[in-house]
Amino acid sequence: xxxxxxxxxxxxxxxxxxxxxxxxxxxxxxxxxxxxxxxxxxxxxxxxxxxxxxxxxxxxxxxxxxxxxxxxxxxxxxxxxxxxxxxxxxxxxxxxxxxxxxxxxxxxxxxxxxxxxxxxxxxxxxxxxxxxxxxxxxxxxxxxxxxxxxxxxxxxxxxxxxxxxxxxxxxxxxxxxxxxxxxxxxxxxxxxxxxxxxxxxxxxxxxxxxxxxxxxxxxxxxxxxxxxxxxxxxxxxxxxxxxxxxxxxxxxxxxxxxxxxxxxxxxxxxxxxxxxxxxxxxxxxxxxxxxxxxxxxxxxxxxxxxxxxxxxxxxxxxxxxxxxxxxxxxxxxxxxxxxxxxxxxxxxxxxxxxxxxxxxxxxxxxxxxxxxxxxxxxxxxxxxxxxxxxxxxxxxxxxxxxxxxxxxxxxxxxxxxxxxxxxxxxxxxxxxxxxxxxxxxxxxxxxxxxxxxxxxxxxxxxxxxxxxxxxxxxxxxxxxxxxxxxxxxxxxxxxxxxxxxxxxxxxxxxxxxxxxxxxxxxxxxxxxxxxxxxxxxxxxxxxxxxxxxxxxxxxxxxxxxxxxxxxxxxxxxxxxxxxxxxxxxxxxxxxxxxxx
Numbered sequence: 342x343x344x345x346x347x348x349x350x351x352x353x354x355x356x357x358x359x360x361x362x363x364x365x366x367x368x369x370x371x372x373x374x375x376x377x378x379x380x381x382x383x384x385x386x387x388x389x390x391x392x393x394x395x396x397x398x399x400x401x402x403x404x405x406x407x408x409x410x411x412x413x414x415x416x417x418x419x420x421x422x423x424x425x426x427x428x429x430x431x432x433x434x435x436x437x438x439x440x441x442x443x444x445x446x447x448x449x450x451x452x453x454x455x456x457x458x459x460x461x462x463x464x465x466x467x468x469x470x471x472x473x474x475x476x477x478x479x480x481x482x483x484x485x486x487x488x489x490x491x492x493x494x495x496x497x498x499x500x501x502x503x504x505x506x507x508x509x510x511x512x513x514x515x516x517x518x519x520x521x522x523x524x525x526x527x528x529x530x531x532x533x534x535x536x537x538x539x540x541x542x543x544x545x546x547x548x549x550x551x552x553x554x555x556x557x558x559x560x561x562x563x564x565x566x567x568x569x570x571x572x573x574x575x576x577x578x579x580x581x582x583x584x585x586x587x588x589x590x591x592x593x594x595x596x597x598x599x600x601x602x603x604x605x606x607x608x609x610x611x612x613x614x615x616x617x618x619x620x621x622x623x624x625x626x627x628x629x630x631x632x633x634x635x636x637x638x639x640x641x642x643x644x645x646x647x648x649x650x651x652x653x654x655x656x657x658x659x660x661x662x663x664x665x666x667x668x669x670x671x672x673x674x675x676x677x678x679x680x681x682x683x684x685x686x687x688x689x690x691x692x693x694x695x696x697x698x699x700x701x702x703x704x705x706x707x708x709x710x711x712x713x714x715x716x717x718x719x720x721x722x723x724x725x726x727x728x729x730x731x732x733x734x735x736x737x738x739x740x741x742x743x744x745x746x747x748x749x750x751x752x753x754x755x756x757x758x759x760x761x762x763x764x765x766x767x768x769x770x771x772x773x774x775x776x777x778x779x780x781x782x783x784x785x786x787x788x789x790x791x792x793x794x795x796x797x798x799x800x801x802x803x804x805x806x807x808x809x810x811x812x813x814x815x816x817x818x819x820x821x822x823x824x825x826x827x828x829x830x831x832x833x834x835x836x837x838x839x840x841x842x843x844x845x846x847x848x849x850x851x852x853x854x855x856x857x858x859x860x861x862x863x864x865x866x867x868x869x870x871x872x873x874x875x876x877x878x879x880x881x882x883x884x885x886x887x888x889x890x891x892x893x894x895x896x897x898x899x900x901x902x903x904x905x906x907x908x909x910x911x912x913x914x915x916x917x918x919x920x921x922x923x924x925x926x927x928x929x930x931x932x933x934x935x936x937x
Contacts, residue, residue, distance in 0.1 A: 388428040388697055388707070390415070390690050391435045391451060393460025395531060398439040401584045402462070405682035406674070408434050413669055414690040424694050427701040432690065441465035441530045452477050457697070457712065459502075459689040461485060465534035471496035480712040482693045484619055484685060487538035489545060498709030500716040502692040502728075503650070503685070504736055504760050506618040507542035510580070512758055513648055513742065514548065516765040519577035519611065519780060520787035520794075523552035523570045527583035527592045528562075535615060536582040547794075548787060552576065556583070556592060563592075563599040571605070577780040582615045585647075586638070587622070587629050588680060594631075597641040606644035608778030613646055620681040621650040621725060623657050624743050624752040633750035643747040643775045650685075651741035651757065652725040657681045660725035684724035692728065692736075695721050735760070747773050 392411050396403050411432040418430045433454050437444045444466045451458065452473070457480040461470055467486035474481040475497050484503040486493075493499050514520065522543060526536035533555055540550040552573045556566040570576055584590030586597065593614065600606050632639045655663075658676040661683070665672050696716035697707055705711040717734035720727065729737040740758035742765075745751070753770040772779075786792035 385429040388456045389431045391455030391458045393435045394462045397436045405680035410683045410686040414687045424698040463531045464538040474498040478709040480709045487542045502689040515788040518782035520783035521575045523576045563595045601641040606641045608775045617649040620685045621652045647743040651739040688723040
């Protein structure tokens with residue numbers, strides 16, 4: 342009897358796509374015979390969910406109690422008539438090392454443990470987990486992977502239980518027109534990978550992420566990281582990829598307190614914690630003692646905007662207490678000491694189970710590609726908020742922007758964030774900016790996929806600025822040329838550089854000479870050199886014309902006059918018609934006008 346039962350059990354494993362199933366499909370006639378004669382007492386096939394994360398090496402993530410969350414999820418799934426018709430759900434906790442290289446090794450060895458996976462938490466492992474899931478043909482549901490939609494589609498077995506964190510962050514940045522972003526990470530491999538993945542994803546959206554730096558331990562490490570942000574151009578937002586200070590993150594506390602010392606929390610920058618994008622941070626009637634116990638941290642946190650998954654009806658801690666009262670969770674657990682990632686783990690398992698059941702209802706074999714294909718167009722009740730997936734498979738989750746009032750230890754809702762066309766919506770509390778000063782805004786072209794931005798300035802403004810500068814250059818050139826001409830003219834008429842003509846440089850003619858002689862004289866004068874001019878003789882020696890100079894000298898070009906320049910003579914021969922001193926051009930011209 343035992344061998345027969347073992348053979349029957351193996352057949353059920355093949356039928357259910359269990360991790361231990363064989364590769365041969367049962368023959369169709371045999372399958373129909375089995376289904377027609379299926380006894381009611383036969384147990385449903387098991388679908389085991391592997392929950393992958395750094396549960397052993399990261400004490401703060403361990404506070405999410407992943408095993409308790411998985412146990413609660415599968416317990417409710419197996420009692421839920423909307424999802425328990427085809428499979429009995431189970432879970433297995435799989436440890437993901439904090440070092441990226443070791444996390445990759447864990448994924449290579451994970452195939453035999455589960456039918457599908459929730460995880461990884463390390464984005465650095467997504468590049469390996471996706472292709473492995475395709476090779477195994479097993480579904481992988483992860484909220485941490487920042488890979489683009491095109492790459493996810495190539496994997497074929499991957500789905501997101503939450504929207505990409507970069508997509509949510511982009512919606513917030515677009516609303517406030519903050520394009521220039523800096524990313525500061527803790528030095529743990531997981532957070533370094535988170536920061537690198539986030540920066541790459543935001544750059545795919547077209548945003549200039551100029552600084553991606555890792556914070557070394559201690560206050561000096563925080564100062565050095567913030568100095569890099571200060572030296573960068575036009576940074577508006579600093580995304581902190583590390584554990585939240587509200588949940589015990591020591592690195593974030595050091596970073597914010599040092600930012601307060603450097604006066605970076607005066608409204609110049611906005612600080613956004615990354616990790617809150619992946620869970621629902623409690624805020625209703627929830628004080629945070631860490632803000633009340635430190636004045637410096639409370640002042641610094643006034644520059645922080647927390648974007649987190651919204652729980653519109655009841656918060657995480659209320660939902661946890663309700664489960665305790667229903668005896669689904671141990672009563673000794675303190676909800677205030679449980680990391681809210683507990684709810685994300687629960688929701689992801691439920692999300693995967695819903696896709697599995699929809700695949701079964703569609704009459705498809707339950708495998709990675711078909712489960713990922715059917716992870717769409719459904720709704721479910723999450724741990725403390727409703728969840729849904731649209732017809733394209735995109736998760737529909739509401740987010741909320743939380744802010745402090747600068748004085749107390751509580752968070753207040755300011756804007757709701759929807760991933761649909763409605764975007765951000767004001768919900769009652771105004772953002773409290775430090776010193777009433779918010780960061781400067783960037784050009785809207787950064788958020789327009791059809792525009793090209795350069796340094797945050799619109800191209801039309803650049804063209805206008807170019808025209809203005811060019812006009813100023815041309816006007817300056819014309820003005821300089823005009824001033825130079827005036828200066829040269831003044832120098833020719835007076836001062837130490839005035840033109841001096843001696844008697845040898847002048848030709849005297851009779852005032853009643855014909856126009857022809859005047860024209861000939863002008864031509865002769867303009868075409869001769871200084872030596873030729875000095876060889877001119879007086880044309881007439883009559884007393885009434887000896888002091889009449891050629892009036893055409895006034896019409897000579899400056900270049901022609903320059904050829905007439907000669908050192909001022911000490912004296913002129915008295916025999917030259919009784920003239921005993923040098924004669925300036927201005928005096929001769931004036932005398933000629935007087936005679937005329």
